[in-house]
Amino acid sequence: MRRRIGLTPTVLLLLGAVYSLLPVAWVLVAATKSRAELFSSNAFQPGTGLWDNLVELSNHRDGIFWRWTLNTALYAGVGALLSTMVSALSGYTLAKFSFRGRNLIFNLLIGGILVPAVVLAIPQYLLLAKIGLANTYWSVLLPGILHPYSIYLARVYAGAAIPDSMLEAARIDGAGEFRLLNRIAMPMMVPGLVTIFLFQFVAIWNNFLLPFIMLADDTKFPLTVGLYTWLATGANQPALYTLVITGALLSIIPLIALFLTMQRYWRTDLTSGAVKG
Amino acid sequence: MPYGLPRRSALGLLLGAAGAVALGGVAACSSDDDKSATTPEETGPVELTYWTWAPNMDKIVEVWNKANPNIKVTISNQGGGNESAAKFLTAAKAGNAPDIMQAEYQMLPSFVAAEAVADIKSLVSGAKPAFSDGLWGLVTLGTDAVYGLPQDSGPMGLFYRVDLLEKYGVAVPKTWDEYAAAARKVHAADKSVYFGGFSNKDGGWFAGLSQQAGGQWWSIAGDTWKVGINDAATTKVADFWGGLVKDGVVDTQAWWSNEWNAAFTNGKLLTWCSAVWAPGVLSSNVPSTKGKWAMAPLPQWNAGESFSGFWGGSAASISASSKHKSAAAKFLTWLNTDPAAVDLLVKQAQVYPAATAGQSSLSTPPEYFSNQASFWSDAAAISSGARGFTFGPDVNAAYTAYEDSFGKAIQAKSSFTDALTSVQQATIADMTKAGFKVAS
Numbered sequence: 236m237r238r239r240i241g242l243t244p245t246v247l248l249l250l251g252a253v254y255s256l257l258p259v260a261w262v263l264v265a266a267t268k269s270r271a272e273l274f275s276s277n278a279f280q281p282g283t284g285l286w287d288n289l290v291e292l293s294n295h296r297d298g299i300f301w302r303w304t305l306n307t308a309l310y311a312g313v314g315a316l317l318s319t320m321v322s323a324l325s326g327y328t329l330a331k332f333s334f335r336g337r338n339l340i341f342n343l344l345i346g347g348i349l350v351p352a353v354v355l356a357i358p359q360y361l362l363l364a365k366i367g368l369a370n371t372y373w374s375v376l377l378p379g380i381l382h383p384y385s386i387y388l389a390r391v392y393a394g395a396a397i398p399d400s401m402l403e404a405a406r407i408d409g410a411g412e413f414r415l416l417n418r419i420a421m422p423m424m425v426p427g428l429v430t431i432f433l434f435q436f437v438a439i440w441n442n443f444l445l446p447f448i449m450l451a452d453d454t455k456f457p458l459t460v461g462l463y464t465w466l467a468t469g470a471n472q473p474a475l476y477t478l479v480i481t482g483a484l485l486s487i488i489p490l491i492a493l494f495l496t497m498q499r500y501w502r503t504d505l506t507s508g509a510v511k512g
Numbered sequence: 513m514p515y516g517l518p519r520r521s522a523l524g525l526l527l528g529a530a531g532a533v534a535l536g537g538v539a540a541c542s543s544d545d546d547k548s549a550t551t552p553e554e555t556g557p558v559e560l561t562y563w564t565w566a567p568n569m570d571k572i573v574e575v576w577n578k579a580n581p582n583i584k585v586t587i588s589n590q591g592g593g594n595e596s597a598a599k600f601l602t603a604a605k606a607g608n609a610p611d612i613m614q615a616e617y618q619m620l621p622s623f624v625a626a627e628a629v630a631d632i633k634s635l636v637s638g639a640k641p642a643f644s645d646g647l648w649g650l651v652t653l654g655t656d657a658v659y660g661l662p663q664d665s666g667p668m669g670l671f672y673r674v675d676l677l678e679k680y681g682v683a684v685p686k687t688w689d690e691y692a693a694a695a696r697k698v699h700a701a702d703k704s705v706y707f708g709g710f711s712n713k714d715g716g717w718f719a720g721l722s723q724q725a726g727g728q729w730w731s732i733a734g735d736t737w738k739v740g741i742n743d744a745a746t747t748k749v750a751d752f753w754g755g756l757v758k759d760g761v762v763d764t765q766a767w768w769s770n771e772w773n774a775a776f777t778n779g780k781l782l783t784w785c786s787a788v789w790a791p792g793v794l795s796s797n798v799p800s801t802k803g804k805w806a807m808a809p810l811p812q813w814n815a816g817e818s819f820s821g822f823w824g825g826s827a828a829s830i831s832a833s834s835k836h837k838s839a840a841a842k843f844l845t846w847l848n849t850d851p852a853a854v855d856l857l858v859k860q861a862q863v864y865p866a867a868t869a870g871q872s873s874l875s876t877p878p879e880y881f882s883n884q885a886s887f888w889s890d891a892a893a894i895s896s897g898a899r900g901f902t903f904g905p906d907v908n909a910a911y912t913a914y915e916d917s918f919g920k921a922i923q924a925k926s927s928f929t930d931a932l933t934s935v936q937q938a939t940i941a942d943m944t945k946a947g948f949k950v951a952s
């Protein structure tokens with residue numbers, strides 16, 4: 236039987252898509268405009284300056300843009316990886332072991348979800364400054380590692396994806412806990428972990444406030460903070476609009492690439508759920 | 513801060529809150545910072561960090577580092593604006609402040625109030641004659657102390673389209689009365705065209721106009737602040753613009769927007785009361801009208817006067833926690849008074865220098881104003897008549913109140929005097945809440 240496609244939901248979704256994609260399209264078009272064209276031509280009329288913008292971006296301050304890109308990749312890649320590992324371990328433990336204080340820990344984590352990371356940035360800065368870690372790569376990596384929402388997701392996923400009977404069978408067969416984790420639990424959690432990794436990767440990639448406060452040295456900046464310093468150039472200089480727009484465009488390309496390549500993991504996730512359901 | 517930055521972003525508010533925390537802690541830890549007077553002369557090589565937003569400052573510092581291997585300065589570009597000021601206050605509270613911090617003049621008092629910057633009077637004793645009294649007052653806050661050296665400045669002038677003024681048959685206004693007459697005449701000739709604009713979003717701009725009129729928004733005696741935002745001079749300024757806004761003969765759209773740029777591009781806006789850095793803005797936002805502009809002094813309140821105010825500009829201060837204050841002072845004195853360094857500031861960092869000698873050494877006009885050969889000598893003349901006032905420790909609160917009150921007054925076409933009174937009240941309320949003594 237063919238399912239009917241509802242008109243209202245389709246229109247709503249299309250509107251949502253336009254709403255989200257329009258700014259991206261604007262960035263795409265604006266990045267092609269030279270400085271003279273940026274404010275004088277129509278918003279969605281392509282310009283002629285894309286190559287010049289790219290060259291200028293690469294040369295500005297000896298190519299510091301690419302250094303910021305590498306920094307961002309480091310923060311997002313390593314940070315998301317560490318965070319995913321911690322979340323996987325914690326989620327698995329909370330889902331599959333019963334021990335004293337389990338609910339207390341879990342409820343504390345749930346409470347942690349309610350506290351926006353933005354609110355924590357300044358206290359985290361003051362704490363890290365105290366132990367001398369402010370203005371280091373660690374100052375941006377460490378606060379991102381423990382992410383309550385990811386742990387919550389991992390727990391829910393582990394609870395649903397790993398049957399208790401399978402763990403018991405493996406235990407009876409003589410597998411130790413470490414082997415259990417490595418060979419049975421983790422492989423079954425992979426689709427969930429990919430989701431967590433992506434969430435965290437995007438969150439760290441786009442994070443502004445934490446690195447802005449933590450980092451004093453502009454060679455350690457991620458893209459978000461670096462591009463911001465080009466916009467906020469003080470009263471006497473024209474802001475580097477064309478460079479910031481071109482930089483912003485380049486900075487979302489890795490995210491798009493990541494989503495396209497990771498998509499198939501999600502798809503297996505959805506199908507496996509469908510079969511089980 | 514111009515350039516279309518979100519003035520009241522969540523970030524600003526949040527960091528502002530952190531700044532307030534820092535302020536709150538002031539009274540308790542004020543005794544820590546008295547070591548400045550006894551800092552011993554440096555002997556070995558020292559390393560200094562300098563937070564700035566001026567472009568190419570790294571290249572200027574390279575010149576210094578080469579000549580002074582014992583005092584190595586490292587630049588970190590932090591961007592400007594309220595956010596970087598709040599970041600500095602947060603860092604100062606955590607004991608991580610850089611040795612040197614670029615500080616917008618209106619932010620400097622909040623740094624002083626938080627005891628984040630040092631009094632360097634004894635370290636820069638010879639520097640005062642290099643600057644005009646108006647600028648020097650901005651780093652002393654009208655006290656005996658010196659909280660930094662002026663780096664760049666923004667004396668205000670009237671920027672106008674030469675061709676369009678001719679087209680509408682108006683002369684460059686010499687007084688504000690003539691300005692009002694011109695505004696009425698141009699708008700009567702074409703309803704879509706305005707002679708000039710009023711911005712309720714740019715408190716710094718209105719402050720500059722008030723300085724020109726002789727306003728004194730803040731002053732400090734002992735530890736008691738006096739707030740005079742609705743003093744007679746400023747009320748005069750507010751009433752003047754209120755009348756024009758009420759009659760609908762000045763443009764009130766938000767500045768720094770695409771529409772605003774387009775209004776300049778399409779000849780719908782003929783003049784701009786701005787500061788000497790305007791060529792940079794115009795060349796980047798309205799590139800197509802290059803060569804059609806000129807700069808004149810601001811219109812005067814009384815014919816024959818030659819006063820101006822400041823919009824923008826910044827000083828460089830030494831943080832209270834710096835361990836190398838005398839080395840930092842040596843560097844700052846070089847950067848802001850040495851002819852070679854000031855020349856670099858102009859050419860590399862593209863600022864209008866604070867040093868008087870630097871201002872008069874400029875000759876080639878900005879490319880955008882190539883038609884006005886005397887641009888820099890005109891600017892120096894304007895600069896010599898520019899007067900500032902002491903900024904208070906909560907300029908942001910005052911500017912926010914300005915944005916709100918005058919925004920409402922524009923909407924309702926109601927009295928600007930009342931709007932100014934509510935700015936005064938909001939500012940006093942904010943200072944009282946932050947724990948400052950305010951004289952009534």
